[in-house]
Amino acid sequence: MTGSRADGTPQRPTLEQVAALAGVGRGTASRVINGSPSVSPQTRDAVMKAVAELGYVPNQAARSLVTRRTGAIALVISEPEERLFSEPFFAGVVRGISKVMDEHDRQLVLVLVHGAAERADEPAAYLSPQHVDGALLLSQHEGDDLPQRLRDRGLTLVHGGRPPGDEEASWVDVDNVGGARGAVAHLLERGRTTVATIAGPPDMQAGRDRLQGYREALGAVGMPFNPDLVSVGDFTELGGWRAMQSLLEQRDDLDAVFVASDPMALGALRALRESGRTVPGDVAVVGFDDSPMAAVSDPPLTTVNQPVERLGREMAEMLLGSLAEGGATEPRSVVLPTSLVLRGSS
Amino acid sequence: MTGSRADGTPQRPTLEQVAALAGVGRGTASRVINGSPSVSPQTRDAVMKAVAELGYVPNQAARSLVTRRTGAIALVISEPEERLFSEPFFAGVVRGISKVMDEHDRQLVLVLVHGAAERADEPAAYLSPQHVDGALLLSQHEGDDLPQRLRDRGLTLVHGGRPPGDEEASWVDVDNVGGARGAVAHLLERGRTTVATIAGPPDMQAGRDRLQGYREALGAVGMPFNPDLVSVGDFTELGGWRAMQSLLEQRDDLDAVFVASDPMALGALRALRESGRTVPGDVAVVGFDDSPMAAVSDPPLTTVNQPVERLGREMAEMLLGSLAEGGATEPRSVVLPTSLVLRGSS
DNA sequence: TTGAAAGCGCTAACAA
DNA sequence: TTGTTAGCGCTTTCAA
Numbered sequence: 001m002t003g004s005r006a007d008g009t010p011q012r013p014t015l016e017q018v019a020a021l022a023g024v025g026r027g028t029a030s031r032v033i034n035g036s037p038s039v040s041p042q043t044r045d046a047v048m049k050a051v052a053e054l055g056y057v058p059n060q061a062a063r064s065l066v067t068r069r070t071g072a073i074a075l076v077i078s079e080p081e082e083r084l085f086s087e088p089f090f091a092g093v094v095r096g097i098s099k100v101m102d103e104h105d106r107q108l109v110l111v112l113v114h115g116a117a118e119r120a121d122e123p124a125a126y127l128s129p130q131h132v133d134g135a136l137l138l139s140q141h142e143g144d145d146l147p148q149r150l151r152d153r154g155l156t157l158v159h160g161g162r163p164p165g166d167e168e169a170s171w172v173d174v175d176n177v178g179g180a181r182g183a184v185a186h187l188l189e190r191g192r193t194t195v196a197t198i199a200g201p202p203d204m205q206a207g208r209d210r211l212q213g214y215r216e217a218l219g220a221v222g223m224p225f226n227p228d229l230v231s232v233g234d235f236t237e238l239g240g241w242r243a244m245q246s247l248l249e250q251r252d253d254l255d256a257v258f259v260a261s262d263p264m265a266l267g268a269l270r271a272l273r274e275s276g277r278t279v280p281g282d283v284a285v286v287g288f289d290d291s292p293m294a295a296v297s298d299p300p301l302t303t304v305n306q307p308v309e310r311l312g313r314e315m316a317e318m319l320l321g322s323l324a325e326g327g328a329t330e331p332r333s334v335v336l337p338t339s340l341v342l343r344g345s346s
Numbered sequence: 347m348t349g350s351r352a353d354g355t356p357q358r359p360t361l362e363q364v365a366a367l368a369g370v371g372r373g374t375a376s377r378v379i380n381g382s383p384s385v386s387p388q389t390r391d392a393v394m395k396a397v398a399e400l401g402y403v404p405n406q407a408a409r410s411l412v413t414r415r416t417g418a419i420a421l422v423i424s425e426p427e428e429r430l431f432s433e434p435f436f437a438g439v440v441r442g443i444s445k446v447m448d449e450h451d452r453q454l455v456l457v458l459v460h461g462a463a464e465r466a467d468e469p470a471a472y473l474s475p476q477h478v479d480g481a482l483l484l485s486q487h488e489g490d491d492l493p494q495r496l497r498d499r500g501l502t503l504v505h506g507g508r509p510p511g512d513e514e515a516s517w518v519d520v521d522n523v524g525g526a527r528g529a530v531a532h533l534l535e536r537g538r539t540t541v542a543t544i545a546g547p548p549d550m551q552a553g554r555d556r557l558q559g560y561r562e563a564l565g566a567v568g569m570p571f572n573p574d575l576v577s578v579g580d581f582t583e584l585g586g587w588r589a590m591q592s593l594l595e596q597r598d599d600l601d602a603v604f605v606a607s608d609p610m611a612l613g614a615l616r617a618l619r620e621s622g623r624t625v626p627g628d629v630a631v632v633g634f635d636d637s638p639m640a641a642v643s644d645p646p647l648t649t650v651n652q653p654v655e656r657l658g659r660e661m662a663e664m665l666l667g668s669l670a671e672g673g674a675t676e677p678r679s680v681v682l683p684t685s686l687v688l689r690g691s692s
Numbered sequence: 693t694t695g696a697a698a699g700c701g702c703t704a705a706c707a708a
Numbered sequence: 709t710t711g712t713t714a715g716c717g718c719t720t721t722c723a724a
Contacts, residue, residue, distance in 0.1 A: 012476055014701055025711040030703060038709060060477060061410035062701035065716045070407070075456065098458040107472065110421065110456040112444040126453065130358055130405060238642045270644055296584045298616055360717055371695040376719060384693060408717035411700045
């Protein structure tokens with residue numbers, strides 16, 4: 001039995017009790033718990049049995065105190081706008097991360113870094129090796145020095161998405177360039193001749209990369225890049241709607257458009273409908289994200305699928321890998337392939 | 347200076363060093379850190395100064411070891427379907443929770459409880475008083491016994507959303523009944539005479555509550571409840587589209603519809619358009635959620651706004667309040683008001 | 693009001 | 709292979 005204290009809180013058994021029940025010393029019990037090889041099978045069995053009988057669970061605080069490792073990983077999300085969590089992107093990434101953490105018996109500490117307020121005094125003082133072993137960064141802002149500061153504190157970091165101009169960073173990203181290139185190539189193969197694009201915000205790496213893919217696809221078939229066929233949106237439905245209108249004003253002869261996000265593509269679909277055009281008859285449309293809405297829009301949206309859960313998994317595994325090797329390894333990076341999902345809009 | 351260890355990890359200063367620098371005993375330094383009243387002002391100042399100078403941050407592990415409190419709160423999300431994170435609902439709630447945790451220097455540990463797999467052996471063994479002081483539960487499933495098991499382990503809990511048939515639970519919810527009632531009352535006041543509803547899944551409390559609000563609004567003006575005017579969806583756009591079609595087949599004379607979620611309302615809008623009807627001319631539509639899409643749909647959607655961030659705040663504050671009082675208090679509950687946002691669809 | 697000291701539960705170094 | 713022991717950094721009695 002485990003006993004309980006005066007306030008009714010069940011009192012967890014300690015390693016001491018496990019050792020006593022197993023008839024061994026505390027050190028030996030500790031070795032068994034931590035999978036040390038230098039323990040005889042009989043001793044191991046006796047300890048395991050005692051652990052099971054008592055329902056023993058190691059006290060993480062005591063353990064951290066001596067090992068100086070916490071078992072916790074921070075998931076840092078900067079400036080959680082409406083967008084961030086709202087996008088299925090986050091759901092998938094977080095799920096992937098969470099599964100890996102579960103598998104490794106590690107805790108995920110969620111840290112939302114809000115705007116200037118927190119930034120002012122000591123930004124996320126909690127994010128130090130004293131509290132977490134490492135950190136996963138999502139949606140960093142351009143020019144933010146938080147990553148550098150965290151590294152200075154001795155934290156091992158892995159970024160979701162390639163951080164621009166940070167050679168020291170380790171990161172995992174989806175192949176935005178390739179995904180966009182493939183989408184535009186698909187439109188060209190279908191015989192479209194005047195392919196426009198609604199690009200994402202130029203201050204976001206994903207926005208820039210997807211525009212780059214558009215250029216590369218044109219270049220691959222010897223078509224010139226024409227600024228008239230590019231309009232910039234902010235990744236929202238409204239932004240896509242406006243961008244599409246502006247494109248139609250400039251070039252009423254366009255017959256296809258690659259849109260750098262599904263919400264923007266839905267806005268574009270609406271603008272096209274309002275202009276009296278048919279999709280894909282008059283204009284073919286391809287989005288990016290493969291969000292749930294894409295499957296049920298009118299018409300269903302051809303779009304680029306990103307392996308979001310896998311992105312989370314890879315991030316988590318890369319971080320745990322670096323931690324296992326003892327930290328100071330070379331920066332590493334992984335790019336995950338995207339795939340085109342064909343639907344009615346193209 | 348704080349010194350550093352061989353591996354380059356900066357070595358944090360300890361309370362011992364703070365005490366030495368301030369010229370006091372370790373116990374006294376501890377009292378200052380923890381805001382004990384029985385410390386002279388001069389002593390306090392000296393210690394504070396030493397803390398600032400050394401950049402001292404208490405070691406949470408050491409603290410937990412003796413206080414038996416962790417400073418951590420778990421955010422438990424059951425079965426994170428696509429839906430869950432995808433909805434702006436989650437973004438707001440998590441943001442509210444996060445802010446309160448920041449204010450109280452507490453950590454938020456994210457625990458995603460996946461399907462049967464985890465459930466099978468020991469479900470979230472981590473969720474015990476040894477690791478977290480309490481837990482916030484989001485999107486619990488009907489009949490799930492996780493809450494009860496966590497309480498048995500001695501954890502203090504607060505639910506987001508009213509847990510059906512759990513008298514011991516503390517919870518915070520938005521006024522789903524009132525919000526729905528107000529939405530339908532609004533349609534009736536606008537002169538609509540045949541108000542249908544697309545209800546949410548009957549196995550979800552929010553779905554049931556919103557249907558209840560619909561009934562109450564009809565009852566308030568002496569109108570009978572007519573099953574022909576009710577169709578059930580699954581809170582998705584596709585579900586709303588289908589439900590709207592089925593309603594139109596049964597009752598082609600309906601002139602208004604209250605839809606229990608915005609995604610479903612967008613689907614309903616599409617079905618109405620496809621049937622050749624105008625909104626709000628032929629049929630007025632009101633949704634529920636005030637999601638970003640509602641503002642930019644065609645026409646913009648009248649909908650019920652929920653104070654999502656506040657819901658998170660209230661949950662977090664309720665939990666921390668219960669914890670402060672020392673646990674075994676009465677179950678408590680809070681219902682937050684919703685508000686109708688008038689737009690073009692009604 | 694303050695200092696000294698015990699001890700929270702564990703790991704790891706050292707002996708045996 | 710095993711037991712013993714010295715702390716990890718902190719809070720909290722107990723005396724003074």
